[in-house]
Amino acid sequence: MKFPVYFLLIISLLFASVPAETTDPTAAASQVEVSGIIIDPDVLMPYDTAVVTIILNNSGQEAVPINHAMVYDKDLDILTDNYEKVGSIGAGNTLKLEFTVQARDKTGIFYPVLSLDFRGAHFLRYPFRVQVQKDPIEMSVLSKPETFVEGKKDQVMIHIGNPRDNEVSGVTITANGPGHEITPVSYFVGALGSDAAADIPFNITPYGNQSVEFTLSYQNGINQHNVSYTLPIVLGESRKHANPVLSNVIVTNEAETVRVTGDVTNSGLETANGVEVTSAEPAAPIFPYKLYAVGALKPDDFSSFEITFKVDANVTEVPLRTSFKDRDGNIFTSDTLLEIPRTEKVVEQEQASPIPEKAVYLIPVALLLLVIIAIWLSRRNKA
Known part of the structure; x- marks a missing residue:
């Protein structure tokens, strides 16, 4: 009964000693292919x-x-060392290999080659596409005031665009202008796709002629890049600024009080808010119209005003002060010199009497003489 068992063992040893049929290494290697290539960033x-x-x-x-x-x-x-011992890639499995490459100063499309050497078989050569593009992110000023006014807030619109064939990330704009008030100081845009653009507003209140520098920073993959733009600050008078102008001014000198009436017109291109008219030194504003509040005046709009003040007799000119606020609450003032007429009361009294003051006392005497002459002539006629 034991003979069949020994017989089976001998048969199994005989089959085990016969080498098994193996797959051709070249045929197996031919089943390995490049299924994908990821390049970060897409375009260098x-x-x-x-x-x-x-x-x-x-x-x-x-x-x-x-x-x-x-x-x-x-x-x-190629910054990465070669893979000297890769190992085996199992049946139905995938394997990832990472390489770090760096572009030079040349631009264009390049085709580096992946080389795989299989054990006991042939090799694999696989070229892949790498693009190098020089175009940076562009930055320009979309809109700004023709002239900056010191102490007046104006808006500057910065325009950025991505002319590249790939997306960039971490886009940030920073403004730096010593002595000026700038809001916001920096603005985070984030990712900016290919052929995409964005407009970013900055409010600038200038104090001096120092230029403002805008710095645009962004990342192309793991690479940091910066672009700068310098905005000159030229101070002057705004062409669109509100401009209250006084007209039809009538001055009435009433003893110790001077009364002034007239119109105030906004000849500018912006609305003048909170317009007020009053007198300045050496005049002393008094009731009932120490200060006349006109309110808001749109371009080409006007309103009447009336003010009263006291002034010394020897003063011949008084400044009328007009003030207003712009849309940001900044206050602007301007003075208009007003000539004060002298009082003519004494002169009018002197001109009212055509008879000299001394002649007034001679009238009774003349009348008495006329009476005496009349009596004398009547007696003479009777005689």
Whole structure:
């Protein structure tokens, strides 16, 4: 009964000593292919660094051993060492290889080559596309005032655009102008896609002629880039500024009080808010119209006003002060010199009597003489 058992053992040893049929290594290696390549960033700038991820796929039924892997190119710098011992890629499995490449000063499209050497089989050579583009993110001023007014807030619109073939990230704009009030100081845009644009407003209140520098920073993959733009600040008078002008001014000197009436017209191109008219030194404003509040005046609009004040007898000119606020609450003032007429009361009394003051006392005497002459003439006629 034991003989069949020994017989089976002998048969199994005989079959075990016969070598099994093996798959051809070249045929197995032919089932390994590059299924994908990821380049970050998609498009490099000169001297940018990119991470290249190469995905290998084994669609065969056998594991394939790989001796080493490398990437080479005469126009790009390969910063990663070669894979000297890759190992095997199992049947139906994928394998990722990462390489770091750096662009030089040349731009264009380059084709570095992936080289895989299989153990006991042939090798694989696979060129892939790397693009190097010089175009940076562009920054310009979309709108700004023709002239900055010191102490007056104005808006500057910064326009940025991405002319590149790939998206950039971490886009930030920073404004720097010593002595000026700038809001916001920085603005975070974030990602900016290919052919995309954005407009960013900055409010600038200038104090002096110091220029404002805008710095645009962004990332192309892991690479940091900066672009600068200098905005000159030229101070002057605004052409669109509100401009209250006094007209039809009538001055009435009433003993110790001077009364002034007239119209105030906004000849500017912006609304003048909170318009007020009053008198300034050496005049002393008094009731009932120490200050006349006109209110808001739109362009080409007007309103009447009336003010009263006291002034010394020897004063011949008094400034009328007009003030208003712009849309941001900044206060602007201007003075208009007003001539004060002298009083003519004494002169009018002297001109009212055509008879000299001394002649008034001679009238009774003349009348008495006329009576005496009349009596004398009547007696003479009777005689």
